Amino acid sequence: MRPFQFSRAPSLSEASHQTAGDNTLAIAGGTNLLDLMKLQVETPSQLVDINRLGFADIEDTDDGGLRLGALATNTETAVHARVRADYPVLSRAILAGATQQLRNKATNGGNLCQRTRCFYFTNIDQPCNKRDPGSGCGAIDGIAKLHAILGTSDQCIATYPGDMAVALSALGATVQISGGKGERSVPVRDFHLLPGDTPWIENVLEPGEIITGIVLPAPVGGTQIYRKVRERSSYAFALVSVAAIIELTDGKFSRADLAFGGLAHKPWHDPRVGECLLGQPPSAELFEKAADILLKDAHGFGENDFKIPLTRRTLHAVLAQATEDAA
Amino acid sequence: MTVHFKQDEPDNSNRLDRMKQGVLGKPLPRIEGLAKVTGTAPYAAEYPVENCAEGVLVTATITRGEVASIDRTSVLSMPGVIAVVDDEKMCTRAAQGTANEAPMQGPRQVCYWGQPIALVVAETFEQARDAAKHLKVEYREEQGAPLDPNAVEPEEQEDETVHQGDLAHAMAEAAHSVDVSYTTKGHASAAMEPHAAIAQWDGGKLTVHASLQMLNYNITELADALDMEEENIRLVSRFVGGGFGSKLGISEEVVAAALAAKQVGRPVRVVQSRQQVFQTVMRRSETTQRLRLAADANGKLTGFGHEALVSNLPGEDFAEPVLQSSHFMYGGENRELMLKVARIHRMTAGSVRAPGEAVGMPALEGAMDVLAEKVGIDPVELRLRNIPERDPEEGLPFSSHKLADCLKQGAEAFGWDNGPRQPRQRREGEWWIGTGMASAARVHNISETRARVTLKADGTALVETDMTDIGTGTYTILAQITGEMLGLGPKKVLVELGDTRHPRGPGSGGSWGAASIGSAVYIACKAIREELAAKVGTSEEKLDLREGKTAGGDALTDLLGGNDLAREGHYEPGDIEDDYTASGFGAFFAEVRVNHYTGETRVERMLGAFGFGRVLNAKTARSQCLGGITWSIGVALTEALEFDPRDGHLVNCDLAEYHVPVHRDVPDLDVVLVEERDGAASPIQAKGIGELGMCGGAAAIANAIYNACGARLYDYPMTPDRVLAAMPE
Numbered sequence A: 001m002r003p004f005q006f007s008r009a010p011s012l013s014e015a016s017h018q019t020a021g022d023n024t025l026a027i028a029g030g031t032n033l034l035d036l037m038k039l040q041v042e043t044p045s046q047l048v049d050i051n052r053l054g055f056a057d058i059e060d061t062d063d064g065g066l067r068l069g070a071l072a073t074n075t076e077t078a079v080h081a082r083v084r085a086d087y088p089v090l091s092r093a094i095l096a097g098a099t100q101q102l103r104n105k106a107t108n109g110g111n112l113c114q115r116t117r118c119f120y121f122t123n124i125d126q127p128c129n130k131r132d133p134g135s136g137c138g139a140i141d142g143i144a145k146l147h148a149i150l151g152t153s154d155q156c157i158a159t160y161p162g163d164m165a166v167a168l169s170a171l172g173a174t175v176q177i178s179g180g181k182g183e184r185s186v187p188v189r190d191f192h193l194l195p196g197d198t199p200w201i202e203n204v205l206e207p208g209e210i211i212t213g214i215v216l217p218a219p220v221g222g223t224q225i226y227r228k229v230r231e232r233s234s235y236a237f238a239l240v241s242v243a244a245i246i247e248l249t250d251g252k253f254s255r256a257d258l259a260f261g262g263l264a265h266k267p268w269h270d271p272r273v274g275e276c277l278l279g280q281p282p283s284a285e286l287f288e289k290a291a292d293i294l295l296k297d298a299h300g301f302g303e304n305d306f307k308i309p310l311t312r313r314t315l316h317a318v319l320a321q322a323t324e325d326a327a
Numbered sequence B: 001m002t003v004h005f006k007q008d009e010p011d012n013s014n015r016l017d018r019m020k021q022g023v024l025g026k027p028l029p030r031i032e033g034l035a036k037v038t039g040t041a042p043y044a045a046e047y048p049v050e051n052c053a054e055g056v057l058v059t060a061t062i063t064r065g066e067v068a069s070i071d072r073t074s075v076l077s078m079p080g081v082i083a084v085v086d087d088e089k090m091c092t093r094a095a096q097g098t099a100n101e102a103p104m105q106g107p108r109q110v111c112y113w114g115q116p117i118a119l120v121v122a123e124t125f126e127q128a129r130d131a132a133k134h135l136k137v138e139y140r141e142e143q144g145a146p147l148d149p150n151a152v153e154p155e156e157q158e159d160e161t162v163h164q165g166d167l168a169h170a171m172a173e174a175a176h177s178v179d180v181s182y183t184t185k186g187h188a189s190a191a192m193e194p195h196a197a198i199a200q201w202d203g204g205k206l207t208v209h210a211s212l213q214m215l216n217y218n219i220t221e222l223a224d225a226l227d228m229e230e231e232n233i234r235l236v237s238r239f240v241g242g243g244f245g246s247k248l249g250i251s252e253e254v255v256a257a258a259l260a261a262k263q264v265g266r267p268v269r270v271v272q273s274r275q276q277v278f279q280t281v282m283r284r285s286e287t288t289q290r291l292r293l294a295a296d297a298n299g300k301l302t303g304f305g306h307e308a309l310v311s312n313l314p315g316e317d318f319a320e321p322v323l324q325s326s327h328f329m330y331g332g333e334n335r336e337l338m339l340k341v342a343r344i345h346r347m348t349a350g351s352v353r354a355p356g357e358a359v360g361m362p363a364l365e366g367a368m369d370v371l372a373e374k375v376g377i378d379p380v381e382l383r384l385r386n387i388p389e390r391d392p393e394e395g396l397p398f399s400s401h402k403l404a405d406c407l408k409q410g411a412e413a414f415g416w417d418n419g420p421r422q423p424r425q426r427r428e429g430e431w432w433i434g435t436g437m438a439s440a441a442r443v444h445n446i447s448e449t450r451a452r453v454t455l456k457a458d459g460t461a462l463v464e465t466d467m468t469d470i471g472t473g474t475y476t477i478l479a480q481i482t483g484e485m486l487g488l489g490p491k492k493v494l495v496e497l498g499d500t501r502h503p504r505g506p507g508s509g510g511s512w513g514a515a516s517i518g519s520a521v522y523i524a525c526k527a528i529r530e531e532l533a534a535k536v537g538t539s540e541e542k543l544d545l546r547e548g549k550t551a552g553g554d555a556l557t558d559l560l561g562g563n564d565l566a567r568e569g570h571y572e573p574g575d576i577e578d579d580y581t582a583s584g585f586g587a588f589f590a591e592v593r594v595n596h597y598t599g600e601t602r603v604e605r606m607l608g609a610f611g612f613g614r615v616l617n618a619k620t621a622r623s624q625c626l627g628g629i630t631w632s633i634g635v636a637l638t639e640a641l642e643f644d645p646r647d648g649h650l651v652n653c654d655l656a657e658y659h660v661p662v663h664r665d666v667p668d669l670d671v672v673l674v675e676e677r678d679g680a681a682s683p684i685q686a687k688g689i690g691e692l693g694m695c696g697g698a699a700a701i702a703n704a705i706y707n708a709c710g711a712r713l714y715d716y717p718m719t720p721d722r723v724l725a726a727m728p729e
């Protein structure tokens, strides 16, 4: 670990000001950042502790939605009565992630910004364009079982590893950001970026910008499912995950909001997948059609080829379960 | 006074069963349990040592070649940095179990990616770690180091080769035959406590607190590495946070700490990071195995073939002993066994949790399931029909053989349905449900050992040996054996382990610890009993001791008359080893569910029935079995080391990405301890336990996967991607 300065930001504006500085990072729960600092994947010279800035509450919004403070912990969020009642997909997604101990410490803001688990990213003696631009991508032609099948670039094939954001994407939540230029809101679906030629830029945050909260729209009801496929039954990142909010009216899909984890550099949301279901009665053929649309441009890198059939089958299972539950 | 006993004959006198204290075998909780769970038991890195500097290993970033130069100035001016150590005596690999000599030394020669090449010493751990990452190293790299075990010409391990009869002919003539290939991936020991050492010099005398399994060998290894006399070294390892083979021999940090402490003139602590432990200590080799089984119409084996390919670095003697139990497990007069080693430049392969059977038995028992299906008989019945009368290769009798009892008692306890078996019969929602079984076997190992028992004038007893307790319960069972023999409650027995000042024990490894050290303690206690018997005018055989008194009411304290009575027991395995084949046996039964859509497999329940001789403590024995079964789940479903195909480095080197089973993967487990007294195995009639629980269990799960969903897999671990690829539509 490199020596670093540590300061505790007294106010949001001060936190913004400080984190705009060179080589400066905000620290919330530290469950991701500190691990990466020990490995020297992250080498900030300055850490700004944002934990006392106050935006840790979970509160109702005027339009019947819910605002999750960026500093509320994953545990507080998952067990919150309204989250469980109105946004069960979110509660389930959070509880499917990490471990109880980690979730007790991890914050909602930090969770959105967690970095990839690519083995080459976390090993500083290996090439990685994300960590060390221009050094090459170790995962292409390497061990890429966890890697992406959608939206990859020839620079980087990493996945965004988190679960919570996949549910937020299905729910159509919005990220509230505060920074030097003031406040702004960004849909979760647009918050993370594809790697393109700049894999080190993972989301839309500018220097000095801090996430203050996540806003959930008014509850939409429906059957809400979070399905995470993994190699052991807990404490493992998703091979593939599906967040689904499904409603049937008169035996036909009237709502189908779907987002996918483990497939890309961001929670994957392709509106065409849900749209193709709308107005149709559930059937195996229809589920296959949805999978065809989702996976049209998917391609694997050898070791992760299995994700293509696995995603297809998992989507099928989730839609079958949702329509059964809804019926 | 030392009492030597060499066992040349079986001892079926059941002496321990006739002692009167009644504490042996009881499910006593661990003596040191409270200290451990309350954090007061110090582990290697936790000993308070004043003025201790911190060392961090620097590891190579090439696969093969030479360190051309190390630029010390690149780090010596960094804050807190004291020294860079790259002494020629530094070790580049861990010693193999029972090596009894220094492992590979000479850090300038690089043989695998991640190999230790130097140590940076600083005031704080963080400073040392940062400097270690900054140290500038130039290499002369040699390209083209072989990395793929299947792409090199392997060496045959000739002492494993068996050609008996004509297997090819037997296969051709067989009513039923099976010819299948299996693969298993590499495994890590994955002990919780990382490898750590604190070295302190006092003139020419060296003390090292380290996390080690076998001090009796480790002291010789360290003396050899440092070119010192053993008398000048003291090793201490009182508590070990798991070893699972990775701490059998000394590792790089032990020698590095000693050399660094000498160089900087103050104590030095070296703790390997989790990533380093994964990358520099030991891997279990991956294996490729071919099984050939030829059987008559009734399923009786006429031919048996097991060939395996494993790998290791050049210069390592160890080859994963895949065939160890295959030599005697089942009959079949036509036999073909062969083990080959591919020399490749991945990190050192060595002993990891039940070397050999942990991966050999899952392949064999998978093939047996295929055979049972072909013959059309129950898989339990197939095993029962093939239990050999004698070792089919050596012709020796078995010291004791409980496989049939384990199969029957296990099947009964599990509720095994021995009706016709067909895959894909039970489905609940998305899940296919099925059952499977497998046999277990693990060769019995035993080792020469010493222990001192002192019956104190105050009527308490002290047991001293350099034996370690790696979490298995050694402290407790030694108190129980001593208590039973001397008529004392276990609270009256103090057990001191893990210090080379004490008589040399056997070390913990190969599951031989309890039987070996227990026998030395037994021998010492017996000698003490002889003295006591003489004092009351009876024979040792007739002396009944209980709660500190003889049957006649004489208190031990009175008999001792204010003096301590000490005896050192020296146990030596005798010719008996050549007269019998000795092994623990068992049977596993599993019920699993397999998700039709995702290929995820979850074990619903699992049972193991084991015969391993005398049970010394029903609780610690059961815990060993539960742990073994848990590892079986790992082998079957989750554990796999992944190596980069271009430079051979281990990529998944932490506990988040190397998947040992977690609580949710480990369901309701059950253990049946099958009563056994094996008088040829050891004087206390005990055999090894720990490893047996993982020797074959993975096949019970694999066979259950097939029974559940019809996917017959030949590659362990059976992760969702693999299950899906084999899932019938």
Ligand SMILES: Cc1cc2nc3c(=O)[nH]c(=O)nc-3n(C[C@H](O)[C@H](O)[C@H](O)COP(=O)(O)OP(=O)(O)OC[C@H]3O[C@@H](n4cnc5c(N)ncnc54)[C@H](O)[C@@H]3O)c2cc1C
Pocket (backbone or CB within 6 Å): A025, A026, A027, A028, A029, A030, A031, A032, A033, A034, A035, A050, A070, A071, A074, A096, A097, A098, A099, A102, A105, A106, A107, A108, A109, A110, A111, A112, A113, A114, A161, A162, A163, A164, A205, A209, A210, A211, A212, A235, A236, A237, A238, B656
């Ligand atoms: C072993 C392990 C297993 C895990 N398994 C899973 C899993 O299965 N699923 C899953 O989803 N997650 C998993 N996680 C990740 C875990 O969810 C994240 O580590 C956690 O959510 C990060 O939150 P934090 O508050 O600790 O962030 P920190 O570590 O404090 O910060 C992470 C990053 O976010 C930035 N940041 C933090 N807060 C803000 C803010 N308000 N505004 C702007 N930037 C901010 C920091 O600068 C830093 O770059 C796992 C983690 C570990 C260590």
Ligand code: SF4
Pocket (backbone or CB within 6 Å): A116, A118, A119, A120, A121, A127, A128, A129, A130, A131, A136, A137, A138, A139, A140, A155, A156, A157, A158, A199
């Ligand atoms: S996939 Fe991305 S994160 Fe992984 S090595 Fe390549 S560039 Fe780095």
